Amino acid sequence: MLSSLCKLLLIGRRFCGGIMVFYMLILLGIISNLFSFGASSGEQPLSRIAIHKATFAIHGSAYVKASPNVLGLKGENKEWVTLEYSHPDPSSDDWIGVFSPANFSSSVCEPENERVYPPTLCTSPIKFQYANYKNNAYNKTGKGSLKLQLINQRDDFSFALFSGGFSNPKLVAVSNAVIFANPKAPVYPRLAQGKSWNEMTVTWTSGYNIDEAIPFVEWFAQGTPIRSPAGTLTISRSSMCGAPARTVGWRDPGYIHTSFLKDLWPNLKYTYRLGHKLSNGSYVWSRLYSFRASPYPGQESLQRVVIFGDMGKAEADGSNEYNNFQPGSLNTTDQLVKDLKNIDIVLHIGDLCYANGYLSQWDQFTAQIEPIASTVPYMVGSGNHERDWPGTGSFYGNKDSGGECGVLAETMFYVPAENRAKFWYKTDYGMFRFCVADTEHDWRPGTEQYKFIEHCLASVDRQKQPWLIFLAHRVLGYSSDYSYSVEGSFQEPMGRESLQELWQKYKVDIALYGHAHNYERTCPVYQNSCVRNASNLYTGPFAATTHVVVGGGGAALSYFTTLRTKWSHFQDVDYGFVKLTAFNHSTLLLEYKKSSDGKVYDHFTISRDYRDILACAFDSCARTTLAT
C-alpha cells in the first residue's frame, strides 16, 4: 500500500524507498484563526488547509475505493462518485480530501524562492468532507461511505483519507483514480454582451490548446449554421501575484476561449454549441445551448434584469462547508434557474466565487452558474475578492484576492471594457443603460475611471433609453451596514463625495452595490437628505437617485447598525437579489426577492414620461438664460 501510495504521490522517487514514516509534507494544515473570521471576511474554506508538514500514517488495512472509475460516458460534465472507506483507528476529525490531478505531487510545486520551505508538496484539495459525514457509525467502526459530486475539470481525481483533523493531518490512504471520459471537453459556456448591442460573446473552458485543436462556436437561428472562430487565453502560475494562488491554491485553469457572435437580429433566439476541430480532422462538441439576442437600444419590449453581488459558490454534496460562508449561493442559483424564462440578463456585481487564490474554485463556480450563464448574458463586475492585492495597482492594498490580483476574473469572464484589467464598462440592453464601475480602481475626479463614468452617464439618449442604472461592487452611495457605520461614513470612504454630483446631474435612476451582505433601499437621496419621501411609487420628474445595496447573493450575511439614518428606508438581513422590469419607456419596477422562496419583499415603481426627464431637479440642470 505504501509503495503504491509513494508512487501515486511521485515522492517515492525521492524519499519513499524504505522509510515508512517521515516528514514530508503534504499540504494541509490549519487555518490560523479558525473561529475569528468576520461575517463578511470572505474566508475561503480551503484556506483552512494551509501548508504544513503532514506525516504518513499508512495503515495496511485502511483503504478508500472510488467508483465508477470513468465518469461522463454519455457526455455529462457533472457526475456523482461513491466512496467506500475503512480506517482501523477512526476518529471524529478524520476527513477526506478530493485531489486533482490524482497524482498530487511535490514535484509540481515550486517555492516562491529558495528560502521558502514549506511548501514542498503544493496542492490543495479541490474540496473536503469529514469521514463521518452522514456516517454516524464511522467513529466506532471506521467504515463509511460518501457520495461526492465531481465536475469535469480537465484532469483525473483521487480521494485521500486523513486522520489528525486539519491541524495535524496524517495521510492514511489514497483511492484509485477517477476520470471523465473526455477530461478536455469544452465546458461551462458563459455569455456576455459584446461591445455593440448586436454582438454576443461566448466564453468557455477546455483542455485543448491551440496547437491541438481549433476552437469555435457553431450557431444558428434558422437554416445553415455559422461557425465563428474563438480566441484562446491561458493563465500561468507566474502571472499570479502571490500565495495561495502561486502556491497551494494553484491549479492549471486550462484554456479559456472566447468567440464573438456578430450581427445578431434583435430578440431572435439562437442555438449554439462549442466545438474543437482536432488536428486529425475530427470534432469534439459540447451539447446544444440557446440564447435570445439582445434588443436594439431604445426598443420597447418587456426587459427583465437580475442584479446581485457576493454570491460565491457552494457544493451540492455538502462538502467544504465548515464555516457556513456561502450558504445562500445555491439557493440564489436555484431561484434564478427556476425563473430563467422570465430573466433576460444578469449582472453579478463583484465578489463572484470567493476562490481567493484556490483556482479550482473557478471551475466549480462556472459549473454552478452554467444553466444561467449559458442562456442569458452574465455580466460581471470586479470586487475585492477578485482584484485586491498589495503592490499591484489595486485601489485597496489588502490580500482579499488570495494572490489572483484580478487575472482569473478578467480571463474567465468577458466584459466589454476597453481594457479588461480596468474593469469598468457600459452596456446597453433595450431601454436600459448600465454603467458598471470598478471600485477596486480609483474612481475619484481626475482619474481615467471618473472620466469613463461621466461619459457613460452623459452619452445615453434618455428618450430612447430612459432607465439609467449605475452599478459598483463596494458601496459608493449609502449603506447602514455595521462595518460602514463603524467607519462613520455609511459608505466607502471618498465614495459619494466624488460621484453624487454626477448621479444628480445625469439623473441616474438607481445605483446598486454589493460588498455589504444584506439588502437596503434608500429614499431618493442627495447629499445625505431625502429629496423625496421613500415610496413604492414615484411619479413625475426625477428627484434624486435611489440607492440599493444587494450584496446578499450568497456569502455569509452581515448586519446593520442600530443607528437610524433618515435616508434608509428598507433593510433586510437575508439572501436575495433584485429584479428590474422595464415594461415600457415610462414604467420601471424594482423588486427585491429572497433566495429562499423567490418571493418579493420590497418593491417600487418609477412611472414617468419623457418630458419628466427634461425637467430640472436640484443640481441637475445647467443654468438657463432668460434672453430671447
Ligand SMILES: [Fe+2]
Ligand atoms: Fe466585497
